[in-house]
Amino acid sequence: xSDTQATGFFTDTTVCIGCKACEVACKQxxxxxxxxxxxxxxxxxxxxxxxxxxxxxxxxxxxxxxxxGQITGFGDFSWLMMSDVCKHCVKAGCxxxxxxxxxxxxxxxxxxxxxxxxxxxxxxxxxxxxGVIDRRADDGRAWKCTLCxxxxxxxxxxxxxxxxxxxxxVFGKLHDLKERAAQRVDELQAKGLTGAYLYxxxxxxxxxxxxxxxxxxxxxxxxxxxxxxxxxxxxxKVGASWRSLAGAMAGLVLVASASVMSSKVxx
Amino acid sequence: xxxxxxxxxxxxxxxxxxxxxxxxxxxxxxxxPAYFYAGGAAGAAATIGAVLxxxxxxxxxxxxxxxxxxxxxxxxxxxxxxxxxLGRPARFLNMLRVFKPSSPLNVGSWILTAATGLxxxxxxxxxxxxxxxxxxxxxxxxxxVLGPPLAGYTAVLLAATAVPVWxxxxxxxxxxxIASSTGAACSLLELGDFDETELTAVRRLGTIAQVVxxxxxxxxxxxxxxxxxxxxxxxxxxxxxxxxxxxxLTIVSLAVDQVTGKRKGGRVAAALFGSAGSLALRFSVWHxxxxxxxxxxxTFESQRA
Numbered sequence: 001x002s003d004t005q006a007t008g009f010f011t012d013t014t015v016c017i018g019c020k021a022c023e024v025a026c027k028q029x030x031x032x033x034x035x036x037x038x039x040x041x042x043x044x045x046x047x048x049x050x051x052x053x054x055x056x057x058x059x060x061x062x063x064x065x066x067x068x069g070q071i072t073g074f075g076d077f078s079w080l081m082m083s084d085v086c087k088h089c090v091k092a093g094c095x096x097x098x099x100x101x102x103x104x105x106x107x108x109x110x111x112x113x114x115x116x117x118x119x120x121x122x123x124x125x126x127x128x129x130x131g132v133i134d135r136r137a138d139d140g141r142a143w144k145c146t147l148c149x150x151x152x153x154x155x156x157x158x159x160x161x162x163x164x165x166x167x168x169x170v171f172g173k174l175h176d177l178k179e180r181a182a183q184r185v186d187e188l189q190a191k192g193l194t195g196a197y198l199y200x201x202x203x204x205x206x207x208x209x210x211x212x213x214x215x216x217x218x219x220x221x222x223x224x225x226x227x228x229x230x231x232x233x234x235x236x237k238v239g240a241s242w243r244s245l246a247g248a249m250a251g252l253v254l255v256a257s258a259s260v261m262s263s264k265v266x267x
Numbered sequence: 268x269x270x271x272x273x274x275x276x277x278x279x280x281x282x283x284x285x286x287x288x289x290x291x292x293x294x295x296x297x298x299x300p301a302y303f304y305a306g307g308a309a310g311a312a313a314t315i316g317a318v319l320x321x322x323x324x325x326x327x328x329x330x331x332x333x334x335x336x337x338x339x340x341x342x343x344x345x346x347x348x349x350x351x352x353l354g355r356p357a358r359f360l361n362m363l364r365v366f367k368p369s370s371p372l373n374v375g376s377w378i379l380t381a382a383t384g385l386x387x388x389x390x391x392x393x394x395x396x397x398x399x400x401x402x403x404x405x406x407x408x409x410x411x412v413l414g415p416p417l418a419g420y421t422a423v424l425l426a427a428t429a430v431p432v433w434x435x436x437x438x439x440x441x442x443x444x445i446a447s448s449t450g451a452a453c454s455l456l457e458l459g460d461f462d463e464t465e466l467t468a469v470r471r472l473g474t475i476a477q478v479v480x481x482x483x484x485x486x487x488x489x490x491x492x493x494x495x496x497x498x499x500x501x502x503x504x505x506x507x508x509x510x511x512x513x514x515x516l517t518i519v520s521l522a523v524d525q526v527t528g529k530r531k532g533g534r535v536a537a538a539l540f541g542s543a544g545s546l547a548l549r550f551s552v553w554h555x556x557x558x559x560x561x562x563x564x565x566t567f568e569s570q571r572a
Contacts, residue, residue, distance in 0.1 A: 040285075042285045043285070045285075048287060049287060049288075051291075059284060061284070093429060096369040096370060097369075097370050097371075097372065097427065097428075098367075098370060098373075099362050099365075099367065099370045099372040099373035099376055100358075100361040100362055100364060100365065100373075101364060101365040101367065102361070117358075117361055117364075118354075118355070118358075118361075119353050119354065119355045119356075119358035119359060119361045119362065120353050120354015120355045120358075121352075121353055121354070121362070121372060122293065122294040122295055122352075122354065123370070123372045123424075123428075125291045125293060125294050126291070126293040126294075126295075126428035126429065126430055126556075126560075127427065127428050127429060128290065128291065128429060129290065129429040130289075130290070131288065131289055131290035131291045131429075132291075133291070134291055134294075135294045135354050136354075139354070140353070140354025140355045141354055141355060142354075221282060223281050223282045223283060223284070223289075223563075223567050224282050224284065225284060226283070226284030226287060226289055226563070227289075228289055228290075228566055228567065228570055229567060229570050229571055230570040230571070231429075231570070232429075232570075234426075234427045234428050234429055234434060235369050235427055237426070237427075237434060237437060238371070238423060238426055238427040238437065240437055240438050241422070241423045241426040241427065241437040241438060241440070241441060242423055243438075244437070244438040244439070244440075244441045244442060245416070245419045245420065245422065245423055245441035245445070247442075248415075248419055248441050248442045248444075248445035248446070249415035249416065249418075249419060249445065251442075251445070251479075252311065252314060252415050252418070252445050252449055253314065253318065253415060255449075255472060255475050255476075256314060256315050256318045256449075256472055257318050257322060259468045259469075259471040259472040259475070260318055260319055260322045260323055260327075260468045261322060262467075262468075262471065263464050263465075263467035263468035263471060264322075264323060264326075264464060264468075
């Protein structure tokens with residue numbers, strides 16, 4: 001995939017105002033059902049997490065510490081908001097795990113589940129290091145953000161990015177996004193927000209996924225936003241497991257043979 | 268350093284987002300651990316049958332036949348369990364529209380499909396005569412070749428997920444599954460009536476398998492215990508109870524087997540304890556994965572370690 005065609009999201013959490021327009025626009029465009037209108041009682045986040053029918057989720061973090069370089073009128077407090085989404089990993093755990101070939105990489109370098117192929121085995125659900133993809137109980141198949149594959153093919157930008165009023169969600173060519181993100185980090189650091197950094201912008205940043213096509217600008221540790229600190233496509237680690245299985249299989253054949261031979265001696 | 272993740276009253280450790288899970292809980296239902304047991308025992312039985320066929324020829328005809336029946340039954344039941352666990356069971360065959368080494372589940376589907384066909388072929392055809400019987404013998408050998416991977420690929424399948432307790436046990440889990448599958452097959456075989464030599468072979472293999480199973484379980488605890496939080500499900504909750512019960516049942520099975528020798532009553536008791544131990548082990552590993560996925564600190568701390 002050439003960088004010129006690869007598209008993605010740059011989500012700048014420092015300008016997110018928590019309006020959830022992205023959640024609504026996504027639900028509306030993709031015709032996703034509601035999740036039951038539950039009330040968490042924890043924060044303004046009543047969505048909780050991404051799932052099979054929620055492909056954008058705004059996290060609300062209330063911290064008893066101020067944001068660096070920011071003065072508040074009411075003591076030590078800061079409010080972080082982040083619109084979470086499928087990361088469209090360069091090395092995607094779900095795509096590697098999918099046994100049917102239902103999950104593919106599109107011409108835009110995004111990761112897409114073909115609904116006409118998916119047989120609902122659920123393996124991608126366990127393989128995603130971000131807890132994004134999930135299986136719908138009413139439908140039996142796995143679903144997640146498509147990076148608006150349909151809209152992109154019609155030269156439209158994804159619904160969430162279009163709805164975002166602050167340009168916290170920026171959609172574009174990956175190359176341009178990375179440039180813009182790097183500039184934004186420099187700008188914030190110059191303003192005193194020294195903790196600002198990019199999460200998953202490239203392979204050096206996040207070797208386990210080889211980088212994310214939907215990456216983020218964060219100002220606190222990833223865990224605070226419910227993001228894993230060092231996510232890894234599980235397939236990266238599985239070589240040792242296959243080798244161990246090979247040893248155990250040889251052991252089984254050897255011990256079985258020895259048991260049979262030694263019992264023959266007594267015959 | 269942030270102060271956000273740990274409001275007063277929360278346990279120490281890595282920060283979390285309101286304590287919510289960082290990854291999804293596997294959607295698999297009870298059919299999956301039940302399949303791990305049935306498919307595993309079937310794979311080991313097919314292997315034992317083929318080894319006997321090659322090394323002992325006609326002398327163990329009865330035991331070979333029992334192995335083939337067990338393999339045919341286990342693979343058939345296992346396939347049915349797997350299909351019923353799918354969100355879209357009618358699309359099971361989509362598993363076979365590609366061959367994809369990066370997906371242990373895809374590789375396993377091919378192994379299971381071939382092993383099921385060969386095991387049924389061996390069990391049915393070898394009851395015939397002439398060329399049919401010879402085809403049955405060949406199918407039995409083929410099933411025997413696929414037996415070991417069938418008995419153990421499920422451990423690799425679990426290791427290749429984002430679930431901390433499965434991923435962090437990736438080198439020891441395959442040994443545990445192979446040993447437990449072999450023990451399970453031997454237990455089921457010991458329920459039958461065989462001659463002295465056949466019984467000796469099955470009991471010897473079964474004893475070794477159960478000893479290795481106990482050792483491998485300790486090794487899994489050690490490997491996952493690299494990060495204390497990750498190994499916790501093998502100690503606490505339903506998965507911990509099943510894990511300990513599995514160990515105890517296996518020890519009781521070994522003890523009964525050693526004390527009662529080849530007497531039928533003792534053999535049946537040992538076989539039942541052994542089967543229960545192996546079954547409990549699969550359900551423990553499955554429940555451990557669910558508990559591990561629900562614990563965000565297990566996810567975070569395994570990555571920070």
